[in-house]
Amino acid sequence: MGEATRIITTTMNHGALPRRPEENLEQAFNLLQNVDHYYRDEKLDHEKADLYTGTAGVAYACHRLITIKGVTQKMQQTAVDVTDRFLGFALRPGAKTQGFLTGDPCVLVVSALYYKDIGDSKKAKECIHEYVKMCADVDRMKVKDSTGGVPPKIGAAHGIAAILQILLCFPGALSVVQGAEHDIRKGIDYFLSQQLPNGNFPAKFGETDREDLVHWCHGAPGVINMLAKAYLYFNDKRHLEACGRCADFIWQKGLLRKGSGLCHGISGNGYAFLLMYRLTGNEEFLYRAKCSADFQFQPSVLETSRTPDHPYS
Numbered sequence: 468m469g470e471a472t473r474i475i476t477t478t479m480n481h482g483a484l485p486r487r488p489e490e491n492l493e494q495a496f497n498l499l500q501n502v503d504h505y506y507r508d509e510k511l512d513h514e515k516a517d518l519y520t521g522t523a524g525v526a527y528a529c530h531r532l533i534t535i536k537g538v539t540q541k542m543q544q545t546a547v548d549v550t551d552r553f554l555g556f557a558l559r560p561g562a563k564t565q566g567f568l569t570g571d572p573c574v575l576v577v578s579a580l581y582y583k584d585i586g587d588s589k590k591a592k593e594c595i596h597e598y599v600k601m602c603a604d605v606d607r608m609k610v611k612d613s614t615g616g617v618p619p620k621i622g623a624a625h626g627i628a629a630i631l632q633i634l635l636c637f638p639g640a641l642s643v644v645q646g647a648e649h650d651i652r653k654g655i656d657y658f659l660s661q662q663l664p665n666g667n668f669p670a671k672f673g674e675t676d677r678e679d680l681v682h683w684c685h686g687a688p689g690v691i692n693m694l695a696k697a698y699l700y701f702n703d704k705r706h707l708e709a710c711g712r713c714a715d716f717i718w719q720k721g722l723l724r725k726g727s728g729l730c731h732g733i734s735g736n737g738y739a740f741l742l743m744y745r746l747t748g749n750e751e752f753l754y755r756a757k758c759s760a761d762f763q764f765q766p767s768v769l770e771t772s773r774t775p776d777h778p779y780s
Contacts, residue, residue, distance in 0.1 A: 494764075495532055496542045502528075503549050516557035518573035519624070519730070526553045530581045547585065554578050558594075621661065621668055622682075623689025624730060631655060632693040635700045655697045658690070659709055666716030681720045683735030687713035688721065691739050695746050707746070714743045718755055726772040727763035734763065 502525055515521045529546040532538060538546075557574045579594035620626035634651055642648070662668055669675065670685040683689040691713040698706035721736035729735040737759025744752040762768060 492532075492535065492538055492542065495535075496545070499529065499532060499542075499546060499549065503545065506549075506553075516553075516571075516574050518577065521557075522553040523557055523574045523577045526550045526557070526581065527577045529553075530577065530584065533581075534584055550581055554581065620671055620685075621658070621690065622670060622680075622685040623692065624684035626670075626685075627654070628658070628690045628693040631658075632696050635693075635696045638700070652701060655693075655701075655706070658694070659705060662709055662712065666712035666714075667720075668713075681717065681723065681736065682725075682731035683738075684730045687716050688736045688739050691717075692742060695742055698746070710743060710746065714739055714752065714755075721759070722762060724772055726774070727768075732763075732772075733759055733768075737763070 516523050518524045518527065529550040532546045533543055558578060575594045575597055579591045582591040582594065621628055623629040631651060631654060661672060663675070667681065667687045668690045670680050680686040681688065691710050694706045694710045694713065697703070698710065717736050717739050721733070723732055723736065726732045727734050737756055740752045740756035740759060743749070744756060
């Protein structure tokens with residue numbers, strides 16, 4: 468939601484935008500140093516380890532920096548040191564929380580990715596096995612909002628969109644569950660019926676009188692990721708067309724005053740354009756991504772944007 472998500476966005480732009488690639492890496496490294504400095508005075512514990520506002524999100528940002536081509540040895544070593552420290556605390560035994568973004572599953576996924584990329588396949592497998600054990604009991608996996616309720620929400624952070632997207636990432640698992648693929652496709656078809664005339668998605672199913680939420684957590688910027696995965700999985704042009712409507716709406720309404728965070732900020736909205744560029748090859752989307760990336764670092768934007776609740780997450 469804060470500096471760590473800007474690291475991710477900056478490294479995603481590396482090598483893709485018409486500026487010196489090393490500028491992106493230098494900017495990302497400066498952000499990493501700010502985050503590292505902040506957390507040196509913070510007590511790390513299991514309760515602050517989630518991906519959404521905790522140290523697992525910072526660890527993922529470091530993982531992104533480590534894997535970028537052209538990163539210097541100093542940058543890489545700093546990122547490794549920060550990640551080792553954060554994941555060491557995050558993986559300690561604690562009360563198991565079952566939500567993906569705000570619970571233990573995300574910690575294990577980030578850990579598996581990190582250990583795989585630094586060559587520690589044993590630890591990576593251990594994290595995957597623990598993840599499978601934790602998520603085996605589907606009845607305990609709930610889609611909750613911050614109040615603990617279970618409303619029929621749509622968005623990527625609190626709703627069904629991210630759950631469908633993750634399911635589509637594991638076709639091998641879906642193939643052994645009778646009817647799973649059919650049910651998921653029916654669910655996505657229902658999603659399409661919820662898209663508003665302007666291209667956005669409401670926060671809740673059936674909600675038609677609210678069109679102002681243009682965030683990754685609620686609205687088109689988060690749902691577009693699930694629709695893109697659905698298009699790649701089912702090769703249904705309706706999914707790609709829905710992605711295009713999302714992207715056009717984000718371009719119209721996506722420069723937010725809430726800051727540059729991933730969840731409800733410019734980074735999360737700008738990421739949708741990078742996704743569309745990779746999906747279609749249309750350079751118009753790359754231009755839009757560049758505009759979003761550049762805009763969030765303008766002094767006037769930094770001065771007038773709200774400070775996130777967790778600015779170093």
